[in-house]
Amino acid sequence: MRRLVRLALVLVATLVSLTAPARADHADELRAVLARIQLPPGFHIALYALAPNARSLALSPDGATLIVGSSGTTVYKVALGPNKAEKVAAFAPGQSFILPNGPCFAPDGTLFLTTFDRILRFAPRAGGGWDEDHPQQIVAPGALIPVAEKKQAHGMRVCRVGPDGKLYVAVGQPDNVPPKDRQPLYAQWGMGGILRMDRDGANKEIFASGIRNSVGMDFEPGTGVLWFTDNQVDGMGDDIPPEELNKAPRAGLNFGFPWFGGGHVRTKLYANETPPDGIVFPELELNAHAADLGMIFSRGAGFPEQWRGIFIAQHGSWNRSVPIGARVMFVAFRDGKPGAAIPFAEGWNRGDGGYSGRPVALAELPDGSLIVSDDQEGALYRIFYDGK
Secondary structure, three states: OHHHHHHHHHHHHHHHHHHHHHHHHHHHHHHHHHOOOEOOOOEEEEEEEEOOOEEEEEEOOOOOEEEEEEOOOOEEEEEOOOOOOOEEEEEOOOOOOOOOOEEEEOOOOOEEEEOOOOEEEEOEOOOOOEOOOOOEEEEOHHHHOOOOOOOOOOOOOEEEEOOOOOEEEEEOOOOOOOOOOOHHHHHHHOOOEEEEEOOOOOOOEEEEEOOOOOOOEEEOOOOOOEEEEEOOOOOOOOOOOOEEEEEEOOOOEEOOOOOEEEOOEEOOOOOOOOOOOOOOOOOEEEOOOOOEEEEEEOOOOOOOHHHOEEEEEEOOOOOOOOOOOOEEEEEEEEOOEEEEEEEEEEOOEOOOOOEOOOEEEEEEOOOOOEEEEEOOOOEEEEEEEOOO
């Protein structure tokens, strides 16, 4: 037995010796990349934490913890520090997740997690943290998407708790453009739309439809109006159709997909079909195929006034002859209207067809700095302003 224990200790020590330098090397590589990121004067970017496959972000109401979804099977809880994370650990390690992309919080600290095929609720504990061992499944697989629907394309769900106290969940369609015989089923289930429900999963309804794949939502400060990004159709050429930034001031709106592939561009498959009445077109058309994912309204005072508005993470194109994206965009927002989208942080696009990082989502920390997740490199970056 002692010999087995010694062998086990040797094995653990060997694994640590193999993995620790790799993580340190990876961090050094990322810092070298970040040194080349271009930002407006007075802004800086630094490595905040490592989190493999890091995707959507949710800041706890007390401002102490960042929950990080992923494109793998692990969710992370990041204890926040002033300049870098104090600790990164697996969240609910005893649970089994499929594409646990989307965490979000209610004001009382309840944590929701939207995975590929179900929605879980984690109750807050009186002394801090959450009951990670006993999540409540508020929407089961057969109630979120059809049981037979196994395609995981566009399966990264995101969620937000709205000013009305209800849970909003974006559910992407699993096709580039859905076959005509599948579209009625998708519409019935709200796939290619945004669902709204009570926080216990009851009273589920389709809040918005005609959406291809939204992976970013936020509510406008002051008005509580929902805004969201939408990734549009591939395979139509380098420069069409545009990606979208949309707003949904009320329930029941249709945003045009699959009759429109982005903006006013019709899809080939549905070109001769009559679209529904009252299609809502985007508030802002964005770069074609740049893959605009996470978006947030900047709410704090950490940035100068001219840089308070909407920030959007562009993941980067994969089906364009010359890739674009892999950057953070800024949209000035005045009197309820968005201005033009301009680059805020860029340099992950190497220019040789590859990327040194692929931004996914954004979160604003209590100090006003901005966290950017990168699923390609498994990292979180912090962008801050000091005027120097």
